[in-house]
Amino acid sequence: MSKKRGYHHGNLRQALVEAALSLIEAKGPTGFTLSEAAKQAGVTPAAVYRHFEGREDLIAEAARQGYEIFADVIHYAYEKGQPSALAAFEATGRAYLAFARKYPGHYIAMFESGISVNRTPELAAVARRAWEVMEQAAHDLSQHIPPEKRPPASMFTAHIWAMSHGVVELFARNSPGRQSPFPPEDLLETGIGVYLRGLGLIEGDR
Numbered sequence: 001m002s003k004k005r006g007y008h009h010g011n012l013r014q015a016l017v018e019a020a021l022s023l024i025e026a027k028g029p030t031g032f033t034l035s036e037a038a039k040q041a042g043v044t045p046a047a048v049y050r051h052f053e054g055r056e057d058l059i060a061e062a063a064r065q066g067y068e069i070f071a072d073v074i075h076y077a078y079e080k081g082q083p084s085a086l087a088a089f090e091a092t093g094r095a096y097l098a099f100a101r102k103y104p105g106h107y108i109a110m111f112e113s114g115i116s117v118n119r120t121p122e123l124a125a126v127a128r129r130a131w132e133v134m135e136q137a138a139h140d141l142s143q144h145i146p147p148e149k150r151p152p153a154s155m156f157t158a159h160i161w162a163m164s165h166g167v168v169e170l171f172a173r174n175s176p177g178r179q180s181p182f183p184p185e186d187l188l189e190t191g192i193g194v195y196l197r198g199l200g201l202i203e204g205d206r
Contacts, residue, residue: 012041012047012051015043016037016038016041016051017058019037019038019041020032020037020058020062020105020109021062021105021106022105024105025104025108028112029109029113029114030113033055034048034055034058059109059113059115060120062105062106063106063109063110063117064120064122064123067110067126067130069103069106070103070106073098074092074095074096074099076095077092077094078092078133078134078136078137081137085137085140085141085143086141086196088141089137089138089140089160089196090189090192091137092133092137093160093163093192096164097164097172097184097185100172110127131157134160134161135153135157138153138154138157141156141201149199151199159195160192160195163188167184167188167191171184171187172184
């Protein structure tokens, strides 16, 4: 039986996602065609359209699967940091960087492809799950701040997410012309430290 005829429905769909992830990593989210994805998966271009309406649909599925992994990674980091709210919070920031390093194709599909997290209900739900873990970590830690000085947990989360994303984009993904004398992990760690010190949270929760 030929490779093309040997795929079951679910296997072919996932083979196309895997092909897309490889192409996204190598060429970027707009640097490949559906025909290239089909060729890499070992099927005809017509077979792609039985599973995906177009390239963006395929990338959106890659992003959804990425968010599933990301949410699990973030949740694991949060749980591992317990019972210290500070350790749990810092771990979620480090997990962001670790995810970007280990799953570059997924990361690009999620954050650099222009695909909206609201493209499908499934994608929106899993993206929200990842956000909620980080927000819970921020909420736990913010309880150590007097109420009158306490930022909303969603703002807390947005600040750390933006810092993590910025370190990844500028220094962990080899942006041309941008090099730091410090490892990305150190940049993120010290940046979070400065932020938490400003909120009076850096002491007393070790």
